[in-house]
Amino acid sequence: MVRSVKALLLLSVALGAVSLTPAPGLATSGGAAPNVATGARTGGADPNGESKPKAAPKKKAAKKQPKRAVAKQRRARRKPKRAPAAPAPVTPAPVDDAPAADTVAGIFPVAGSFTFGGDDARFGAGRPGHIHQGQDVVAASGTPIVAPVAGTIVWKANQPGGAGIYVVLRGAADGRDYVFMHLKSGSVLVEADSAVSAGQQLAEVGATGVASGPHLHFEIWVGGWQARGGAPIDPLPQLQRWANG
Numbered sequence: 001m002v003r004s005v006k007a008l009l010l011l012s013v014a015l016g017a018v019s020l021t022p023a024p025g026l027a028t029s030g031g032a033a034p035n036v037a038t039g040a041r042t043g044g045a046d047p048n049g050e051s052k053p054k055a056a057p058k059k060k061a062a063k064k065q066p067k068r069a070v071a072k073q074r075r076a077r078r079k080p081k082r083a084p085a086a087p088a089p090v091t092p093a094p095v096d097d098a099p100a101a102d103t104v105a106g107i108f109p110v111a112g113s114f115t116f117g118g119d120d121a122r123f124g125a126g127r128p129g130h131i132h133q134g135q136d137v138v139a140a141s142g143t144p145i146v147a148p149v150a151g152t153i154v155w156k157a158n159q160p161g162g163a164g165i166y167v168v169l170r171g172a173a174d175g176r177d178y179v180f181m182h183l184k185s186g187s188v189l190v191e192a193d194s195a196v197s198a199g200q201q202l203a204e205v206g207a208t209g210v211a212s213g214p215h216l217h218f219e220i221w222v223g224g225w226q227a228r229g230g231a232p233i234d235p236l237p238q239l240q241r242w243a244n245g
């Protein structure tokens with residue numbers, strides 16, 4: 001069987017050389033049409049507040065390949081070029097009826113006047129190429145941002161094209177990750193790996209990165225921020241509990 005397939009292949013290649021020589025470029029142009037992203041990612045290494053990168057390009061559409069290319073692929077079969085596509089992660093829909101039991105005691109992270117903005121500020125609101133993964137808390141630039149719970153700063157970085165200056169706090173008691181984005185330049189008072197207490201000031205409200213105005217973009221992740229298996233939840237019920245403290 002193997003032997004006869006091989007013979008057939010050789011024959012095919014020979015025939016291809018004579019009568020089926022593909023036009024230049026044909027072997028690779030079959031999947032050239034761009035694929036539209038199917039949804040926002042929840043994972044990946046790039047944190048992002050307002051402009052999540054589009055989903056990774058999907059693999060090219062199935063294409064007809066000239067026999068020569070097929071033979072070439074078979075020779076390379078021992079080492080497949082592409083792993084089977086994993087199912088695309090799906091951004092969880094907003095959970096409006098999140099049970100109160102999912103919230104923890106703590107301190108509202110914006111120490112000053114604030115609003116929760118409009119529909120566009122909500123978790124799950126549409127954004128170009130992705131879905132809003134947090135709740136915006138609108139407040140004046142320079143308003144102190146404090147740690148809602150005790151924990152450890154696990155990430156501090158700057159992403160000019162999206163989140164701006166941001167920090168991630170992992171709650172000591174609940175293990176959830178709290179994400180604070182668009183922090184005012186020069187205002188961050190904590191470093192990565194440092195422990196913070198509830199109520200300790202972390203930074204100030206700003207508008208760094210992609211932001212239409214000063215606000216805190218706030219996320220809560222269960223299972224690790226941007227981690228495999230981690231996912232954002234609607235932070236509004238938690239914020240409301242802290243606000244009503």
Ligand SMILES: [Zn+2]
Nearest residue numbers: 134135136217
């Ligand atoms: Zn936001």
